[in-house]
Amino acid sequence: MGGGYPYSAAEGILAEYQAGEMMREKGYTVIARNVNYPKIGELDLVCLKDGLLVIVEVKYRSGDMAGDPIEAVTPSKIKKLCRAAEKFIEENSFYDYDVRFDVVSFRDGVPEHIEDAFYGVWGV
């Protein structure tokens, strides 16, 4: 986990749960959690709203030391998320959807929802 910051598995699970609740409150339907494709990547939350498939990456940090949690979404992480998203779309036939990447970042336990946080990268 990112550089040994004070972190516990329990806190992580709690954060993912809270993020899901937040999305639900905003009118999204959570259709999957913790989708794990070994060697490809992992999707924290997958939501649906108005014909839009939203892949949510949950980032958790405590304290300011670690910088903004969004910074932890690196290009290599983005590539993994893209591949995992493609796999998810394929397995569940979501071909006819626009796909957006969101980030829910927790800073000292306060969640923030960043819509359309980044764009996918192909090739590279």
Added chain:
Amino acid sequence: MLASIKSYALDGLNGYPVDIEVDTQKGVASFEIVGLPSTAVKEARNRVRAAIRNSYFDFTPKRTTVNLAPADMKKEGSAFDFPIAVGFLAGTEQISAERLNEFVMLGELSLDGSLRRISGVMPILISALQKGYKKFIIPEGNAAEASYIRGIEVYAPRNLADACAFLGGLKEIAPVKHRLYSSVAAVNKYDVDLKYVKGQTLAKRALEIAVSGGHNLLMCGTAGAGKTLLAKCIPTIMPDMTFEEAIETTKIHSVAGILDPEEGMVTVRPFRSPHHTASLMSLIGGGSKSVCGEVSLAHNGVLFLDEMPEYNKKTLETLRQPIEDGVVTVTRVARSIEYPARFMLVASMNPCPCGNYGSRDKNKQCTCTYAERKRYAGKISGPLLDRIDLYVTVDGVEYDELRSAPAGESSADVKARVERARAIQRERFSEEKIHVNAEMNNRLIEKYCKLDVASEKLLEQAFRRYSLSARSVTRILKVARTVADIDGRENITVNDLAEAIRFKTREPGNEID
């Protein structure tokens, strides 16, 4: 959905059409640009995204692929931002695609959605017009340079939102008004004048001959004698540029991105004086992008090399070919581009390293040895000196001359004579492809530089006495032709020839012996 927008790119001074295809599909949100984009073109993705959002459009998450066709030409610059953004908006059905095909679009986007000025608009418009494109949308900042071109309809919106409203028929934008070149050409914009140069009668005469016939000039003189001041006066006595010449020069300056945004046109002859540390590439042009160099920026104007022996010898030698041919072909692995480089070379140098050799002042005696002087003069090679038509020694002026002499002829007076001499040349060469005497080839020299018996004899004597090269002789003949033209004489007289020989043969190397 697929949208296709017409745009234009530059290869040297010639434009070629680029089709920008923007495909927006459902799927994992991404934005890819293909078709051999350079880094600046790839970065368009970030500018386009911000500009679209800040223009209150939706940058909806789509799997977007942008193709720049033809895909085998390397695309440079930021002029595709605007057409890519329009393509995206059309692809996502935020604007109507109906009128898109009518226009060629160019422009860089600022993050706030406004259109920024780009370089190279003038040559693009000219080559697009030749291919039959008539309607353009370009940034507001480029409107001035577009306004001189007849026969096209140019719209210059301020920002992306305005452009889209115009394309959708929601807002009218008036096309850019056509401007006449003659309205801007005749204004005097110089802050030097020959009348402020005291004394120096001989040098002024050399200047006049050089400018009248487009000949190359080397001024040699002690430090502070006024060489640089004289050189700076050259543009003031040069004839006004014709519209064609102005277009040629503007094209180059537009590509180089040094065009005045207000003026939009180069209306005064360029005077380029690169510092003597100038590198070979900066002078001739080159680099991986094959950009143009100082010789091309000086096209139709003056290339002034102050303190000529201080330049890198190799750099100087590269000037030999453009001086002769008037074009530079910059060849790199990726591409080969021909830039026009018809300039008048004006150079200045000191007679020796300490700068005092030959000074009339008793207190300023030269301290250099013979060998030092020889070495200094030798820094300019023979072949290069051979290409210079006029050598003139610029002596320091006496105090009386400096303070009391009546103001000499003004630049305007000299210019009138130059214009007259040029008019004669224009008429003479109306059937040929050249403008001035300096550009005559051997066939034309044969035809227009006929000598009488006395002149022939003088030339023969000079040939033997100074061991002239064949090229030197042709250059002398050309200068003699110009001297005759200044006085409006049909035939070259002995005096004309004598003056030409005199200016040609007093070169710095000769003086020292």
